[in-house]
Amino acid sequence: MEKSNKRPKNILKLDETVVNRIAAGEIIQRPANALKEMLENCLDAGSTSIQVTVKDGGLKLLKIQDNGSGINKEDFAIVCERFTTSKLQKFEDLNAIGTFGFRGEALASISHVAHLTIITKTSEMQCAYKCSYHDGKLVGAPKPCAGTQGTQIVVEDLFYNVPTRKNSLRSPSEEHNRIIEVVTRFAVHNASVGFSLKKLNDNGSDVRTSPNSTQEDNIRILYGHAVAKDLIKLQVEDPSLKVKVNGLISNVDYSGTKFTILLFINHRLVESTPLKRALDSVYATYLAKGKHPFVYLSIEIAPNCVDVNVHPTKHEVHFLNEDAIIHKIQSSADMLLKAASTSRSFAVQTVIPPISFLDKQHSKVAGAKVYDKQLVRTDSRDQKIDKFLSTTMESMPLSSSSECNFINQTSMESFEEPVAAGFQQKETEKRIPSEAEREIQGVPDCSDSTMRHRGSTAQGIVERRQFELTSLTQLREDVKKNTDQVLRDTFKDSIFVGCVSEKHCLIQYGTRLYIFHMERVAEEFFYQRFLDEFGNCGVICLSDPPPLYNLALMALDQEENAWHPDDGPKDHLANLASQLLFSKSEMLDDYFSLQINEKRHLVAIPLLLVDYIPDLTQFPSFVLRLASDVEWNVEKDCFDTICRVMARFYRKPNDHKVLNVGSDKDWKWTVEHVLYPAIKASLLPPKTWINDGTILQIADLPDLYKVFERC
Numbered sequence: 149m150e151k152s153n154k155r156p157k158n159i160l161k162l163d164e165t166v167v168n169r170i171a172a173g174e175i176i177q178r179p180a181n182a183l184k185e186m187l188e189n190c191l192d193a194g195s196t197s198i199q200v201t202v203k204d205g206g207l208k209l210l211k212i213q214d215n216g217s218g219i220n221k222e223d224f225a226i227v228c229e230r231f232t233t234s235k236l237q238k239f240e241d242l243n244a245i246g247t248f249g250f251r252g253e254a255l256a257s258i259s260h261v262a263h264l265t266i267i268t269k270t271s272e273m274q275c276a277y278k279c280s281y282h283d284g285k286l287v288g289a290p291k292p293c294a295g296t297q298g299t300q301i302v303v304e305d306l307f308y309n310v311p312t313r314k315n316s317l318r319s320p321s322e323e324h325n326r327i328i329e330v331v332t333r334f335a336v337h338n339a340s341v342g343f344s345l346k347k348l349n350d351n352g353s354d355v356r357t358s359p360n361s362t363q364e365d366n367i368r369i370l371y372g373h374a375v376a377k378d379l380i381k382l383q384v385e386d387p388s389l390k391v392k393v394n395g396l397i398s399n400v401d402y403s404g405t406k407f408t409i410l411l412f413i414n415h416r417l418v419e420s421t422p423l424k425r426a427l428d429s430v431y432a433t434y435l436a437k438g439k440h441p442f443v444y445l446s447i448e449i450a451p452n453c454v455d456v457n458v459h460p461t462k463h464e465v466h467f468l469n470e471d472a473i474i475h476k477i478q479s480s481a482d483m484l485l486k487a488a489s490t491s492r493s494f495a496v497q498t499v500i501p502p503i504s505f506l507d508k509q510h511s512k513v514a515g516a517k518v519y520d521k522q523l524v525r526t527d528s529r530d531q532k533i534d535k536f537l538s539t540t541m542e543s544m545p546l547s548s549s550s551e552c553n554f555i556n557q558t559s560m561e562s563f564e565e566p567v568a569a570g571f572q573q574k575e576t577e578k579r580i581p582s583e584a585e586r587e588i589q590g591v592p593d594c595s596d597s598t599m600r601h602r603g604s605t606a607q608g609i610v611e612r613r614q615f616e617l618t619s620l621t622q623l624r625e626d627v628k629k630n631t632d633q634v635l636r637d638t639f640k641d642s643i644f645v646g647c648v649s650e651k652h653c654l655i656q657y658g659t660r661l662y663i664f665h666m667e668r669v670a671e672e673f674f675y676q677r678f679l680d681e682f683g684n685c686g687v688i689c690l691s692d693p694p695p696l697y698n699l700a701l702m703a704l705d706q707e708e709n710a711w712h713p714d715d716g717p718k719d720h721l722a723n724l725a726s727q728l729l730f731s732k733s734e735m736l737d738d739y740f741s742l743q744i745n746e747k748r749h750l751v752a753i754p755l756l757l758v759d760y761i762p763d764l765t766q767f768p769s770f771v772l773r774l775a776s777d778v779e780w781n782v783e784k785d786c787f788d789t790i791c792r793v794m795a796r797f798y799r800k801p802n803d804h805k806v807l808n809v810g811s812d813k814d815w816k817w818t819v820e821h822v823l824y825p826a827i828k829a830s831l832l833p834p835k836t837w838i839n840d841g842t843i844l845q846i847a848d849l850p851d852l853y854k855v856f857e858r859c
């Protein structure tokens with residue numbers, strides 16, 4: 149083997165400025181870090197008012213003015229040297245440290261990576277003094293100037309001499325947002341101090357709180373009323389663990405899109421991943437999937453139990469008895485949430501009937517007195533006369549039961565719900581409708597019937613196909629897991645009141661009136677139907693099969709589909725869409741009854757409900773979406789996205805007044821007598837609908853009584 153003739157290189161001591169610059173880079177990673185250090189200094193100096201001004205996310209300018217103690221003249225020369233501090237003398241002092249800083253590194257670090265100027269005045273000074281610093285050293289003599297008591301620290305051109313760091317930062321607006329986050333958190337925790345944050349030359353401020361506010365006040369001002377109104381006080385004290393916790397946490401009625409956590413340990417803004425995880429797991433049992441809480445916690449631990457040396461920025465901390473303390477906080481939060489959820493009250497725009505309402509229903513059974521205002525004079529099983537009035541003779545037999553409108557046997561048996569079970573009994577007795585019943589006016593058939601059931605034999609016996617696909621089972625499981633049971637019952641026992649608009653309908657449940665977003669509800673319903681009827685959908689044949697190419701081209705011409713010249717020529721795209729769908733035609737037909745012939749014409753679409761034809765004006769968009777929005781490569785995602793695209797197409801019924809096809813009924817009739825009964829019978833509403841406005845309570849009889857009693 150060849151011998152290496154490499155000699156070890158000589159070890160040299162690094163230049164002090166280089167050492168300091170490296171250290172500075174570790175401590176000051178971005179403008180928000182620098183600001184945090186300086187805010188801590190202001191608080192250590194006993195300030196009651198702190199004003200922050202920034203330019204370009206703090207990269208151009210970061211100015212912090214406080215009204216604290218100021219800095220003594222004799223310290224001007226050393227204040228920015230490394231390891232100079234007024235807060236610590238012996239190592240033992242660390243055990244009882246009550247201030248934020250103690251390592252004397254912040255100002256020194258900043259002076260190595262930015263231009264730093266300090267203007268300060270103590271109560272003993274006649275005037276203020278202005279000092280400039282470079283690489284930890286005072287530049288020139290301190291200059292007397294005008295100024296009030298306190299300290300103003302000006303940091304300009306941060307990272308001017310560390311271009312790699314500067315370039316690695318996000319945009320100034322992102323850095324500005326981080327600064328807002330830091331100031332906001334400090335303002336909530338230090339409610340007795342007034343904070344303000346503004347951009348240089350801007351009139352308005354991003355953060356403004358007054359001195360002597362409460363933490364609740366500041367949360368309301370800074371995070372909004374929606375957060376502040378739902379807070380619960382959390383208090384834990386355990387002398388054996390030497391810990392005291394005070395906090396304000398959101399209750400079960402609040403659900404944010406991200407987890408907001410404000411964590412202070414010994415009044416220092418920190419992060420603790422294990423604590424965050426523990427709290428997230430508590431809330432997971434109370435909040436809908438993808439929803440998160442707001443948590444503000446101030447933990448005080450005996451200083452000798454905190455290990456502050458974990459990270460130079462002291463950001464992520466560890467402490468003695470960490471697991472036990474986290475467990476204590478976790479169980480206390482859980483208890484509070486449990487208590488809050490049993491008395492769960494909803495704002496007017498929520499849907500769940502409070503427990504008290506359900507109790508009333510039970511008390512009725514127990515023979516207790518029922519007041520007028522609690523009387524429900526309707527029955528969800530009632531039918532209205534208009535259902536029969538506009539019905540043609542052919543479809544009369546089908547409409548005799550509002551819950552019998554499915555042509556196919558559903559797979560609801562898997563849902564094990566009482567009503568679904570009852571509903572299913574009817575299903576099993578059901579027969580395939582006769583030719584006359586199935587005829588769709590204006591859509592002449594392309595086979596011997598316009599609507600037929602997949603797998604139906606000449607005798608009309610339905611042979612249901614079973615699929616053992618994991619992806620499909622998972623998608624069905626996801627729907628079940630995500631179901632809100634109270635909402636499910638609300639739909640199940642509701643009465644349809646009427647359509648308010650094409651998008652909104654009213655229903656009554658008990659003594660309550662609700663409005664719901666029809667398109668959203670119908671889309672979810674059809675999504676679930678497509679999963680249930682996978683491989684078993686009926687077929688609606690199209691009399692004059694339209695070419696996929698033409699449909700895709702029409703869609704590209706429609707404004708809603710937002711074609712852009714960068715996408716490529718329309719005819720080319722339409723061709724690609726038609727080619728792609730044709731290549732998938734076997735699967736689309738087999739699983740979804742979507743049939744495409746050799747000529748790439750659309751021959752048939754799936755049938756999910758008798759008397760229900762989707763809004764055919766949406767055909768072009770449907771074809772385009774099917775080609776562009778489906779994830780063809782991963783099985784589960786593929787089924788999921790196909791069902792979503794299909795459901796979107798089916799969510800609106802066809803209106804015979806617009807396209808005289810398939811039925812002589814208008815959309816309102818179809819919604820009330822075909823779609824809604826089916827929704828009522830089988831929809832599994834997702835938990836997210838509780839808070840996203842899909843369904844809102846708009847009136848409640850007892851409340852109306854209160855109003856009228858006053859009149």
Ligand code: ADP
Pocket residue numbers: 185189190193214216217218219227232233234235248249250251252253254255256299
């Ligand atoms: P540390 O806070 O760890 O002591 P710093 O570098 O942050 O180190 O600050 C160095 C010293 O400068 C502090 O100990 C304090 O005496 C003084 N100082 C910094 N900022 C202020 C301020 N806003 N008001 C009064 N004194 C300050």
Ligand code: MG
Pocket residue numbers: 185186188189248249250254255
């Ligand atoms: Mg400090």
